[in-house]
Amino acid sequence: MALSASLFLRQSQSLVMTPQLMQSIQLLQMTHLELVQFIAQEVEKNPLLDFQPNDEPLGAGDLPATGPEPEAASAPESTEGPDSDWYERSDGQLSDSLDANFGTAFSDDAALPKVDAPDLLGQWKSMPGGLSDGMDDYDLDDFVAARPSLRDHLLQQLPFAVTAAHDRMIALSLIDQIDETGYLRADMPELAERIGATVMDLERVLTLLQGFDPPGVFARDLGECLAIQLRQRDRLDPAMAALVKNLDLLARRDFATLKRLCGVDEEDLLDMLAEIRTLDPRPGGAFETGPTETIVADIFVRPSADGWAVELNPETLPRVLVNNAYYAEVQKHGRREEGEQAFLSECLQNANWLTRSLDQRARTIMKVASEIVRQQEAFLHHGVDHLRPLNLKTVADAIKMHESTVSRVTSNKYMLTPRGLFELKYFFSVSIGSAEGGDSHSAEAVRHRIRMLIAQESPDNILSDDDIVESLRSGGVDLARRTVAKYREAMNIPSSVQRRREKRALARSSA
Incomplete structure (x- = not known):
């Protein structure tokens, strides 16, 4: 059989992981704060993106829809090739691949459950004692007095305990080495050399500081922290001293060895352990060191006439709009350089892509959350004793998505239920x-x-x-x-x- 060269045409389809597709997949697993930061960056560099205010919880039927593109920009030619319009193709293989690897196609609205989504925020504002219409920007946190820090509390006690200027300089240096739990995290010889003092002077001043409030502050380890508190109670006898020196045995619950080292019987040891439980191992923990970060639920679940209503929290669902009017206005003003036209077209394409991706993210979260609620309905009615076995594949098969998509959706997302606030992964x-x-x-x-x-x-x-x-x-x-x-x-x-x-x-x- 003779070998010969020939030319023939073959058509095939493949799914290519473009940067935009990778971005859409990453949006799924972003937390609320990460998503807000990402959108802020996109809005800052894309003049065609605008924030859309969120006013009420969103049900499956209320998810944002991307608006049509303006006529003047209906077909901006992209220089990226066929990958740039993958979401507009419906030729079968590509759509199936996207469903398996990312989620349901953007146009698939029929599969979404129709869920009632009342104006919960409006109900809260109208409740007695709630926020009035004219007080939306009123934040009580602006009028709360700041709690003193541990350092401020120690500095208030310093003038009454340390009077000499040299000792006060040492005391200030030691206070600067206190961590948020009240422990002294400093190498004494190194600190002494740095401030030009002796280790003996540091130890002497440290002894004075260890009498400060709260009891146990300025300890260098847990044993010393407990010993300081026992000393202030006049309870640091030899038996107690032996106990706090052997906390590793207490952690291993080796009570037989502890009785021998402390020289006490079982009844006395039990009394000593009871007193140890009354001590504070973190004496500085009562002082505020920073703002408290609260977990914000991504999904609300509440009982309704038809079972359970599932709603998206608008505070965790920032939405953006494509400013088509601005794009059309810019298009009207004469000819532009080739680079300007390419930049504007790229901005429009990225803006449309982001709005579609956010829309798809919301729909995917809603589908996964609704299926979890359906699977764990007994838990919502009766509690954790009725939590059903559940895995990612079960949810993925039910909503016709890939397991990796469900895994990304359930990562760092929280659901507020009548039973409490739970991470979505808790239900698996x-x-x-x-x-x-x-x-x-x-x-x-x-x-x-x-x-x-x-x-x-x-x-x-x-x-x-x-x-x-x-x-x-x-x-x-x-x-x-x-x-x-x-x-x-x-x-x-x-x-x-x-x-x-x-x-x-x-x-x-x-x-």
Whole structure:
């Protein structure tokens, strides 16, 4: 068979990960703050983007839709090739690939659940004691007095305890080395050399500072922190001193060795442990060191006449609009240089892409959240004991998306329910078999049962791991002893022997 060169035409389709597609995928897993920062950057560099105010929670039927492009800009020719208009193609293979790797196509509105979305913000404002119409910009936080910091609190005590100028200079240097928990984080020889003092002078001034309020401040480790507090209570006897010097044994709950080192019997050791529990291991923790960051829910879930209403929180859903009027106005003003036209076309293309991506992000979050609510309806009605086993594949198959898309959506997103605020990943749990051959149990529900069983123990009736296995089996959960031990250790719950000693100590201290 003779070899010869020939020319033929072949048509094929492929999905290419363009920068815009990668950006859309990254938008899915962004938190609220990350999304706001990203949009602010885009608005700053793109003159065709404008913020759209968010006024009310969004249901699935209220998701923002991207507006039509102006006639003058209906077909700006892109220089990027076929990748720039991938979202407008409907030739089958590309759309299927996008569904599998990113989410449902932008035009697929029929699959969205229709959810009632009342004006919750309006209801809150109209409630007695709520915000009035003229007080939307009124923030009570602007009138709250700032709490003193730990450093300010220590500086207020300094003039009464340290009078010599040299000692006060040392004291100020030591105060500057205090961390937010009240511990002294400084190398004494290095600090002494830096300020031109001796280590003996630093130790002498440090002894004075360790008498400051709050008790335990200026300690260099946990043992010294507890010792300072015990000394101020006049309770640092030799037995207590031996106990605080061997906190590693206390952490391992090696009470037999502690009794021998402290020279006390079991009853005295229990009394000492009860007193240790009353001390503060973080003496500076009561002072404000910075603003408290609260978690803002991305999804609201509330009971409704038809079951459960799922709504998107507008505060976590910043929306932008393409300023088509501005683009059309710029187009009217004569001819422009080739670079200006390319820049304007690129801005329009990026703006349209971003609005579509944000719209798709909102729809995808809504679909995933609605399916989670449908799967975990028993949890919403009855609590964590009825949390069903659930994995990413189950949700992905139900909403016809890829598992990676569901994983990105559930990352760092929170849902506010009548049961509390939960991360979306909380609702995903492995399956544990049933003892009677019925429905499987969620691992989180089983862990909750173990916690409840141990919380109901009395000092005279402590459950061993075998007892917990039997109790779970009687409740329909088939679990091995080693699995119970693994769950217990993961929840930082000590063994039955250690719990018996601790509960006796607690009972004695409360008595």
